[in-house]
Amino acid sequence: MQKYVYFFGEGHAEGNAKMKNILGGKGAGLAEMTNIGVPVPPGFTISTEVCTWYYDHEKSYPPELREDVESALARVEKAVGKNFGDPKRPLLVSVRSGARASMPGMMDTILNLGLNDQTVQGLAKLADERFAFDSYRRFIQMYSDVVLGIDREHFEEQLFAARDRAGVKIDAEIPAKELCALVETYKKIVRKDSGKDFPQDVHDQLWGAISAVFGSWNNQRAITYRKLNRIPDDWGTAVNVQSMVFGNMGDDSATGVAFTRNPANGQRRFFGEYLPNAQGEDVVAGIRTPLPISKAQVVGDEKPLEATMPAVYRQLEDVYKKLEAHYRDMQDIEFTIESGKLYLLQTRTGQRTGFAAVKIACDMVEDGLIKPREAVERVEANQIVQLLAPVFDAQEKQKALKGNRLLGRGLAAGPGAAAGRIAFNADHAVAMAKEGPVILARIETSPEDIAGMHSAVGILTARGGLTSHAAVVARGMGRPCIVGAGTLRIDYGRGELRSEGHEPLEEGDWISIDGTSGEVLNGQLQTRPSEVIQVLIDGTLKPEQADVFRNFDRLPRWADEIRTLGVRTNADTPTDARVARLFGAEGIGLCRTEHMFFADERILRVREMILARDEAGRRKSLAELLPYQRGDFEGIFRELAGTPVTIRLLDPPLHEFLPQTESQISEVARDMGWGFIELRSKVSQLHEMNPMLGHRGCRLGITYPEIYEMQVRAIFEAACAVKKQGTDVHPEVMIPLVGTLKELQITSEMVRRVGREVIKERGVDVPVIVGTMIEIPRAALVADKLAEVAEFVSFGTNDLTQMTFGYSRDDAGTFLPEYVEKKILPKDPFESIDQEGVGQLVRMGTERGRSAKPKLKVGVCGEHGGDPDSIRFFRTCNLDYVSCSPYRVPVARLAAAQAELELQAYEG
Ligand code: ADP
Ligand code: MG
Ligand code: MG
Numbered sequence: 001m002q003k004y005v006y007f008f009g010e011g012h013a014e015g016n017a018k019m020k021n022i023l024g025g026k027g028a029g030l031a032e033m034t035n036i037g038v039p040v041p042p043g044f045t046i047s048t049e050v051c052t053w054y055y056d057h058e059k060s061y062p063p064e065l066r067e068d069v070e071s072a073l074a075r076v077e078k079a080v081g082k083n084f085g086d087p088k089r090p091l092l093v094s095v096r097s098g099a100r101a102s103m104p105g106m107m108d109t110i111l112n113l114g115l116n117d118q119t120v121q122g123l124a125k126l127a128d129e130r131f132a133f134d135s136y137r138r139f140i141q142m143y144s145d146v147v148l149g150i151d152r153e154h155f156e157e158q159l160f161a162a163r164d165r166a167g168v169k170i171d172a173e174i175p176a177k178e179l180c181a182l183v184e185t186y187k188k189i190v191r192k193d194s195g196k197d198f199p200q201d202v203h204d205q206l207w208g209a210i211s212a213v214f215g216s217w218n219n220q221r222a223i224t225y226r227k228l229n230r231i232p233d234d235w236g237t238a239v240n241v242q243s244m245v246f247g248n249m250g251d252d253s254a255t256g257v258a259f260t261r262n263p264a265n266g267q268r269r270f271f272g273e274y275l276p277n278a279q280g281e282d283v284v285a286g287i288r289t290p291l292p293i294s295k296a297q298v299v300g301d302e303k304p305l306e307a308t309m310p311a312v313y314r315q316l317e318d319v320y321k322k323l324e325a326h327y328r329d330m331q332d333i334e335f336t337i338e339s340g341k342l343y344l345l346q347t348r349t350g351q352r353t354g355f356a357a358v359k360i361a362c363d364m365v366e367d368g369l370i371k372p373r374e375a376v377e378r379v380e381a382n383q384i385v386q387l388l389a390p391v392f393d394a395q396e397k398q399k400a401l402k403g404n405r406l407l408g409r410g411l412a413a414g415p416g417a418a419a420g421r422i423a424f425n426a427d428h429a430v431a432m433a434k435e436g437p438v439i440l441a442r443i444e445t446s447p448e449d450i451a452g453m454h455s456a457v458g459i460l461t462a463r464g465g466l467t468s469h470a471a472v473v474a475r476g477m478g479r480p481c482i483v484g485a486g487t488l489r490i491d492y493g494r495g496e497l498r499s500e501g502h503e504p505l506e507e508g509d510w511i512s513i514d515g516t517s518g519e520v521l522n523g524q525l526q527t528r529p530s531e532v533i534q535v536l537i538d539g540t541l542k543p544e545q546a547d548v549f550r551n552f553d554r555l556p557r558w559a560d561e562i563r564t565l566g567v568r569t570n571a572d573t574p575t576d577a578r579v580a581r582l583f584g585a586e587g588i589g590l591c592r593t594e595h596m597f598f599a600d601e602r603i604l605r606v607r608e609m610i611l612a613r614d615e616a617g618r619r620k621s622l623a624e625l626l627p628y629q630r631g632d633f634e635g636i637f638r639e640l641a642g643t644p645v646t647i648r649l650l651d652p653p654l655h656e657f658l659p660q661t662e663s664q665i666s667e668v669a670r671d672m673g674w675g676f677i678e679l680r681s682k683v684s685q686l687h688e689m690n691p692m693l694g695h696r697g698c699r700l701g702i703t704y705p706e707i708y709e710m711q712v713r714a715i716f717e718a719a720c721a722v723k724k725q726g727t728d729v730h731p732e733v734m735i736p737l738v739g740t741l742k743e744l745q746i747t748s749e750m751v752r753r754v755g756r757e758v759i760k761e762r763g764v765d766v767p768v769i770v771g772t773m774i775e776i777p778r779a780a781l782v783a784d785k786l787a788e789v790a791e792f793v794s795f796g797t798n799d800l801t802q803m804t805f806g807y808s809r810d811d812a813g814t815f816l817p818e819y820v821e822k823k824i825l826p827k828d829p830f831e832s833i834d835q836e837g838v839g840q841l842v843r844m845g846t847e848r849g850r851s852a853k854p855k856l857k858v859g860v861c862g863e864h865g866g867d868p869d870s871i872r873f874f875r876t877c878n879l880d881y882v883s884c885s886p887y888r889v890p891v892a893r894l895a896a897a898q899a900e901l902e903l904q905a906y907e908g
Helices: 015-036 050-055 065-080 119-126 129-146 152-166 176-195 202-216 218-230 280-285 308-329 354-367 374-378 383-387 393-401 425-434 446-456 469-477 531-536 547-562 574-582 602-611 615-639 664-674 676-686 698-703 707-726 741-762 777-779 782-787 797-805 816-821 838-852 869-877 886-907
Strands: 006-010 043-047 095-098 110-113 237-245 256-257 271-276 331-338 341-349 404-409 411-414 416-425 439-440 457-461 481-483 489-491 496-497 510-514 521-522 567-568 588-592 644-648 731-734 769-773 791-794 857-860 881-884
Touching: 006 015, 006 065, 006 731, 015 043, 015 050, 015 095, 015 237, 015 308, 015 341, 043 065, 043 095, 050 065, 050 237, 050 567, 065 237, 095 202, 110 129, 119 129, 129 152, 129 176, 129 615, 152 176, 152 707, 202 237, 256 531, 271 615, 280 383, 308 331, 354 383, 374 416, 374 547, 374 886, 383 531, 383 547, 383 869, 383 886, 393 521, 393 881, 411 469, 411 567, 416 425, 416 457, 425 446, 439 446, 439 510, 446 797, 457 469, 457 510, 469 481, 481 510, 489 615, 531 547, 531 886, 547 857, 567 574, 567 886, 574 886, 588 881, 602 615, 602 676, 615 707, 664 676, 664 777, 676 791, 698 741, 707 731, 707 741, 731 791, 741 782, 769 777, 769 782, 777 782, 782 791, 782 838, 791 838, 797 838, 816 886, 838 857, 869 881, 881 886
Parallel strands: 416 439, 439 457, 457 481, 567 588, 567 881, 588 644, 644 731, 731 769, 769 791, 791 857, 857 881
Antiparallel strands: 006 043, 043 237, 095 110, 095 237, 256 271, 256 331, 331 341, 404 521, 411 481, 416 510, 489 496, 510 521
16 A cells, blocks of 8 residues: 555654655655654644645545554554644644755745644643743644635734734733733634634644645746756645744743854754744744854854753754764755744754855865765855855855845856956956956957956846856956846946936946856945965965965865866967966867957957958068967967967958957057048948858968968977977867868968978977867768868867757847747756757767767867756767866866766666
């Protein structure tokens, strides 16, 4: 016979922690606590399978359920020595929902069930009258709200009135008489509102409550919550019926919630809040301000539990330590104290910030509670970036929010906090940054803004999604960034940033952005750089002074011992390369050479080169550019000594380097000594309808071979120079946007030829390795052919996604969010690899490539290289490495290890 009801009590439970699927999280926790000897009021759990049955059978129950519930209830009665509905010694119960995954506050709980006009008298005699009627009025209100659908405000109004009549400030002080009258008023409300008397039959009450809990699985709040958190609708909830213990029995009673460690910063310290003489919902409802549990938490003159009930506090400490040791993780607990006796009502693994997650995992390894590999498994890889971000002072931010300083919200694109003066364009940002911190505020950004973005402490855009230029670059630079703050109006013409309900802000005004939450705030909030940066990059803090750094450093090291997937970085400058190296990158997977063209006076040479009337003119400008490129490469090779550096030859369409607006054109014309008309016509001549699919990548290298020749020469001259000074160098030249074998043949022959020439000239031997990016679907299809020529391939998954879906990356913001919302796509494919489609090309391309060249080195260098889900997938494709922006390197190291552990578990 199917088992639907699971008893817990008297030191033994029929369920346990492993049975979350049928008992729900709460039920499994109650069972487990009972089994390990933690004091839990006896009760029973009706399984989630009943919920499923209920919805499959027009909201009815399996026939045997009634009997099962009766007999479980009888066991509870026996265990506590009280009887359900007994006017002398009434058993009261709570009816609590509890799904597999925690859905905080999404479903309803009813307390004090079993009270009626008779049993309340019994309760009054057993304890005292005030307490009995306080429980009864709570029960009527909750039951009416949850089961009968009567607005709780009707009751609350009367409660406040009673409080006023009694002349007291808190509910706990309302005298018995007043409560007694309140109950009568409540019953009248019920009669008036529902047309029926409040149910006096305790069994009717019980089944009404059970049905309400099952019913609440499909209330709007719960449905929305499941949708947001991707919880399947068919999991169902369990119902827990549990004997009541009373935190409202007087001043030696209380109720509270606690974390076994601090969930914000991970401190190894018991942490929580309690309310004396109260019941559970009072703490959550925020009707009264709860008090701290421990002395260490006290800030003002509040009385902590540790002081008011020292014996119970010590018992609570024992329990929390026992629970933590048993679950081997930080727990979030709910407890109630009845007349000086402690009961636990809930335990679950506590939610925590990235800071706390890392610290707790490391501390638990230190304490011998878990092994390093478990620490690696526990921290969500993405969370580790939080440790790198500057932060706002929490209290100051709260004050700002309360003081109407919130200007708007956008997408949290780059975690961290930043405050600075507003600059509306990149040049101003660069200039203003010399005087103090700047926030670059743009409608959106483009490659030209790089310098401005670099000099800004934070970036804000009104338009764009999480893969917009601003977001990608900011993440790469580790800058706090908010994109798509759509309610902000940025007006370049008037030099204003407007937000409804606020005075317009001008350039130079202070603004603060929280890239972890997406909030844009008026004025200057204080920030601090992260400890990790202070130690690792700035060198302004010693490691031994920085607890956060020590943990940040340990976790990825443990990951390195587990993972087999390599982690490289996408870095274009020696500075980025250095940062990435410090974060643990094992080489560069993508060095984009075009960024080097934007800096300072180089852009002028680049423009001359592009605008040259013939090849000779182009070669002249290129020759002037060569030393710059060589210098950059030398710097990078030095930073990345001993590791491979993949350099991609020029990729974007040439017109990206040219001025676009009339005023820019006239400025550039002046600088270059060209006529305005002449320049404008040249610019429009280079204009392309669809530049992303136009004259770019290897197509440029084939039609203007002198450009690539210069770049290759710069690479090898730099490699030879650095090697001559005794540094080990491993350049890998990567050809972008290849679609056919012929393209790769032509360009790679050129690379090899120029490489050999330079090596011969310089008399230094450097290996010449040529490979290609696979970012056009055709290239993935013919990867076996390409592998005959290529010594490595790297999937450029940004473009590959764009071209496989046929979505323009720059325009997808107009429809992708809606696609995700409507579940046409499970997530943004530019953020996390589309395994089914694009991923198939990666897998197939890798297999085909290796069928022609078994040792072919294969990597990924798109944004996906830093996304944990994508990394998990790439590991299953047997790639050699992923490459991601410097600040994501620690994330990738962690995710790669997690992928390895998952694979090991899967393969047994
Ligand atoms: P939620 O899932 O919203 O946290 P719970 O079922 O945990 O709802 O109930 C909320 C609170 O009600 C608990 O934290 C506890 O304080 C109180 N509560 C629940 N059951 C009992 C009980 N049997 N005795 C005393 N208090 C209870
Ligand atoms: Mg709870
Ligand atoms: Mg590309």
